[in-house]
Amino acid sequence: MPLSFSIDEQQVRQLANEIDTNGFAKLSGVVGEADLAQLRAYTDLQAARHPGEYFAYHGERALAGSLLAGIWADPTFKALLSRLYQRAAGETADSDRIFPVLRCVQGNQGRRESNSFHFDASLVTVLIPIFIPEHGEERGDLVLFPNLRTVRSFVLFNVIEKALLQNRFSRKLISVALDWGWFKAKTVQLEPGNVYFFWGYRTLHANRPVSPNLTRATALFHFGDPHTGSVATQLILKFNQRRARLASQKTGSPPTESMPG
Numbered sequence: 001m002p003l004s005f006s007i008d009e010q011q012v013r014q015l016a017n018e019i020d021t022n023g024f025a026k027l028s029g030v031v032g033e034a035d036l037a038q039l040r041a042y043t044d045l046q047a048a049r050h051p052g053e054y055f056a057y058h059g060e061r062a063l064a065g066s067l068l069a070g071i072w073a074d075p076t077f078k079a080l081l082s083r084l085y086q087r088a089a090g091e092t093a094d095s096d097r098i099f100p101v102l103r104c105v106q107g108n109q110g111r112r113e114s115n116s117f118h119f120d121a122s123l124v125t126v127l128i129p130i131f132i133p134e135h136g137e138e139r140g141d142l143v144l145f146p147n148l149r150t151v152r153s154f155v156l157f158n159v160i161e162k163a164l165l166q167n168r169f170s171r172k173l174i175s176v177a178l179d180w181g182w183f184k185a186k187t188v189q190l191e192p193g194n195v196y197f198f199w200g201y202r203t204l205h206a207n208r209p210v211s212p213n214l215t216r217a218t219a220l221f222h223f224g225d226p227h228t229g230s231v232a233t234q235l236i237l238k239f240n241q242r243r244a245r246l247a248s249q250k251t252g253s254p255p256t257e258s259m260p261g
């Protein structure tokens with residue numbers, strides 16, 4: 001895939017500074033028409049297996065053979081993510097593995113998957129829009145509460161924070177507060193062709209609802225878990241793997257690996 005992520009050190013610094021100050025950064029016009037057409041064709045093919053319903057594919061195995069493989073295997077992309085991680089964490093990542101996800105929000109189940117505010121397990125999150133509704137009231141905009149927290153020194157704090165915020169009650173509360181304008185969040189209207197970056201571990205985020213008759217598809221790439229190897233991380237991964245296995249049995253999705261949450 002001829003996407004180019006080879007940018008120099010100064011541009012990496014600019015990108016990281018922009019994420020720090022603005023909550024996210026974007027590289028404009030990186031995904032050309034032909035690449036986008038191929039990503040859309042692949043997504044359409046998968047969507048045909050889940051007509052009108054939400055689906056998500058997690059991990060290299062599930063997405064092998066897609067054009068996304070050309071992105072996560074690209075050494076310039078890997079180098080960019082690893083340099084961004086280093087800037088944000090002040091140290092190199094334990095692993096240079098990129099975790100890919102294809103997420104397609106549509107139908108009634110898609111509404112339930114919206115407003116699922118969460119922190120990612122990994123520090124650097126990259127989002128590539130594939131299908132973004134242009135019209136309608138509910139277009140599934142990306143909503144960010146940027147950089148709410150730093151990388152926790154103690155993994156237990158991380159787990160407690162996630163438990164407090166990532167449950168049905170807190171998510172409902174946040175979405176009602178957003179509707180009523182009580183919280184100020186950053187709303188990003190995604191544009192296909194651009195590539196978006198944010199600190200997923202530090203930023204509470206979700207997509208806003210999508211009208212059931214519209215489709216919103218995105219590719220996500222996760223990089224750098226600040227708590228790799230900790231007992232708590234292993235337990236979360238085991239729990240997520242079990243949840244993903246059950247979901248894939250229910251929806252007929254391909255088997256998944258772990259799910260950064």
Ligand SMILES: [Fe+2]
Nearest residue numbers: 119120200205
């Ligand atoms: Fe996320």
